[in-house]
Amino acid sequence: MSEANDKITKVSIVCSKGSLEGVYPALIMANGARMEGIEASIFFTFFGLYAILKDYNDKIKIATVGNPAMRVPDAKGMSLPTWMGSIPGMSAFATKMMNKEMEQLDIPPIPEFIEMICDAGGKIYACKATVDMFHLSEADFCPQMEKVLTVGEFYELSAGSQIIFT
Amino acid sequence: MPTADIAGVTVDVNEEGYLTDPSQWTKPVGEAIAAELGIAPMTEGHWKLIDFLQKDYAAQGQMPTIRRVKNAGGIPIKELYELYPGGPLKKASKIAGLPKPASCV
Incomplete structure (x- = not known):
């Protein structure tokens, strides 16, 4: 494998926890990836979804x-x-x-961080299974949330990615 | 310490090519580093960031974070990534003759 192929070019980060210490690592890793010129997306699932719910993501503890x-x-x-x-x-x-x-x-703070990652070209996705389970709709999310994805779509969009679970 | 000849000037650099003495920086040196990184021509928008980084580094004694560039420098994140694609702060710091940013944010 050549040196160029060893370089990470794309990361897909899964954020599954809704505590402060669960959310920040995903955000820091996504933002850090963009700052290195690495493509980045975050797939929020289960309680991690609270990080992109507009009425709740400023209250993460x-x-x-x-x-x-x-x-x-x-x-x-x-x-x-x-x-x-x-x-x-x-x-x-x-x-x-x-x-x-x-x-x-x-x-x-989390809402500003999400906005920064989105402005930097990072993609923000929500997990469909959780959205259905929590009875949420697109209107509940911050405007940076691009799309509600099934797990299949997540894998499709993650082609060529390193997948990181936090 | 390694040196490099950039735009007809001999400057001290580290192993990654970052200038180690900001006082050796000149605009043509910055332009030459930018061209090497694939950023040419340097427009007014490009220089606005370089100017902010140099002034802020001189005032604070450390490299600003990307958030500080946005909030204190007034340069939107979207614009940063458009002007310096593929690692804006790292590239701009190199062009500005400043150290590589050492913060995680």
């Missing part, structure tokens, strides 16, 4: 329950026990702290 790596008040602080993570407001508080850190690194 960190999971403070069932997250054994979670520490407070910062990454080297004390381990957060699951029962404490379930205290009302804990998720909102952790999200606020994380958003502050991200803002300092110039990582955009």
Whole structure:
């Protein structure tokens, strides 16, 4: 295989989780791909769909329950026990702290990030099975969502892609 | 340190061809690097980004992110990708005689 063929030219990212730490990696990888001249698309499925639902994608939160790596008040602080993570407001508080850190690194809020990826030529798709299951319609999505796809269509559009599941 | 002869000037570069001393940059050097990257001619729109990157780097001491180019530089993302297809910030930084962007965003 020649060196030119070893280069990644296209990525299809599947975003299946609706927590902050589930959504951002997909967005950062898609945006990063476009910045390297790599074709990129994101297929949002299951709870990942919340990242492109216009009334909900500014309210994405960190999971403070069932997250054994979670520490407070910062990454080297004390381990957060699951029962404490379930205290009302804990998720909102952790999200606020994380958003502050991200803002300092110039990582955009989710709605702005989606818009940036779309403007950069990245494609945003929604999973048909989830749309049907959640009783959603096209009107529920942010305007950047290009098309609701079946899994078959997703594979078709991903021809020649590296598929990344997050 | 490797050097390169660009547009009749000898400049210090790193192994990827990025200038290591922004003060050695001249407009013809920028034009020559752009041509090498397949961007010619350099229009007013192209220079607007180069100008912003150089000023912002001088003021902040680090390369701006693509979001900063949009929000502080006022250059829409769509336009960036039209002007510098296939990796806008990397290409523009090289043309501007600045370091390769080191941020993930």
